[in-house]
Each structure stands twice: as structure tokens, then as C-alpha cells.
Amino acid sequence: MAQRSFMAELSKHSQDDNLEAPPRLVSAFKKLPDEQIFVPPSIDETVVMAARRRLTSQLLPRSRWFRWRLWGAATALIVAAAILTRLSTNRPAPLPNQAAFIPGDLNHDGRVDILDAFTLAKQLKSGPQLDLRLDINGDGIVDERDVAIIAARAVRLEKGGRS
């Protein structure tokens, strides 16, 4: 069955191959002169130049635009880097009371030790109203309990007493 359909398809193709061009087209081709038409080289050059001009005029604006974009991006990068550098170097030094506040580090030496507890105890003894940032336990008042918390932090063992 499959073989029969294949043969029918093949015969159809062979009929298509035997198609002939229309007689009018054949006669028109026969009337064409045999000698080649002479085209002067100046016309060739003119055509080539015109094509080149057209092509370059199409390409040039794109490349210029691309270059401008590159320059723009580079300038933006330089300006951003300059701003960042200026910001990082000219940042005003924080005032002592604005420094990165480690809770309990009253003397701002970067760690909590007994001297911080001592400092707070002395301030408490001297009497004035104390900064609420020194309220370490957050109970709303600065008192001896805050001193005790700082002292406990100072002696805290990170490894649980094992050396």
C-alpha cells in the first residue's frame, strides 16, 4: 500500500519536471541580442560611490551615538567615584557623644570593661541627671543596676570558663 502511494507521488513529480515555459517568454528570450551590453566604468564607479555614501551616512550616526553613550557613561562613573571619595574622606569626625555607641562602653575605648562601670558609678555619685543612653537595662532610670550590668558584661566569659 505504501509502495503504491510512493509511486503515485513520484509520477506526479515527473509530470511537474516536464513543464515548459510559456511560448511568449521563450520567444522574447530568443529575440534578445547575443552581444553583451557595454556599461562604462564611470557608471560603475558612480553607483559604488553612491552606495558607499548612503551606507556610511547610515552607519555614522549610530557609531557617533554609541561613542557619546560611552563617553557619557565614563563621565558619570568618574563623577560618582569622585563624589563617593569626597564623602568618605570629608565625613566629619563624630563627636564623642555621637560615636558608634556600644552599650556600656562609656569611655569609648571600643570595649566594655570595669572602667566603664567605674565611670558610671562615679557619675551617679556626682549626682546630675544622666543621659538615658546609659540606661543599660532599659528600666527608664540610670542607677546602680546599670553599673552592675556593665560590670557583669566586663567579666563575662565567652567560652564559659574553659581556657
Add this chain to the structure above:
Amino acid sequence: MKTLGVILIFRLAAALYAEQSVAEEGRSRFRAVDIYLDSKSAPLAAYQLEFSVTNGYARIVGIEGGESPTFRQPPFYDPKAIQHDRVIIAAFSTASPASLPHGKTRVATIHLEYADNQELEAELKLHTAADSEGTKISAETAFEERKTK
């Protein structure tokens, strides 16, 4: 001959095991170690130091204050240090400079429990010391095992 060798090995192993169990049983002794600070002529208002047993044969069982009335109360320490071999102790006083100790003074005593046949090997590190103004001062540290009667 072979049986004799096996018996010998068993006897040796038994002896070793017995020796080990005596040590584990806790033939231990309690000793007191006094902690001293010498602030020379400066009045000692605050200190923080770290004591640690370095040979691992002792554990801390108690901490008490020093000889000076200023530091007679037990210092601050982490309770986790008890039953272990390292402690940070610290204390301060807001008393007047005249009543603060200076020179060599016992600031604390650490009680240890350790194996009877072991010597104490420990280390004492000063973290900080300050005078009555809170200014850091240099001080020498020392510890001494208290003599038992």
C-alpha cells in the same frame, strides 16, 4: 608460655585501670590562691584581671574579696567560671583616694580544687587598672598559693 603472657598483660591493664580510677575518684585538695596587685604609689580604684589554670588539673570553686576594706567584697566575676579553670575578676571603688590602697595589696582570693599530687600552674593577666580619676595606671600582678597549717 602463651597463657603466662596473657595473664601478665591482664595484670598490667588492671593496675593501670586502678591507678586511673584513683585519680578520677577525686583525691583532690582545696587550696586558696591569693591575687595581688601592686599599683606602686598610685591609689588603686579599679582593676580587672584574668586568672586561668594552665595545666588543667584544677577547677575554681570559689572567689572572695581582698584584704583592703575597699576590695573586701567579692569582685565581679562570671558564675560560669565556677567548676572551670578560667575567670575574669574585676572590682572598683568610688571611695576617696586617701582610703584607696596603694602598693602591693591582696585584691581577691580564688579557691581551687585540684588533684592532690599536682602542682599549681596558672596564669594571671591584668586587663586594666585605674586610679580614682579613672585614669589607667600600670600595676604588677602576682598570685600566691596560701600556705595551709
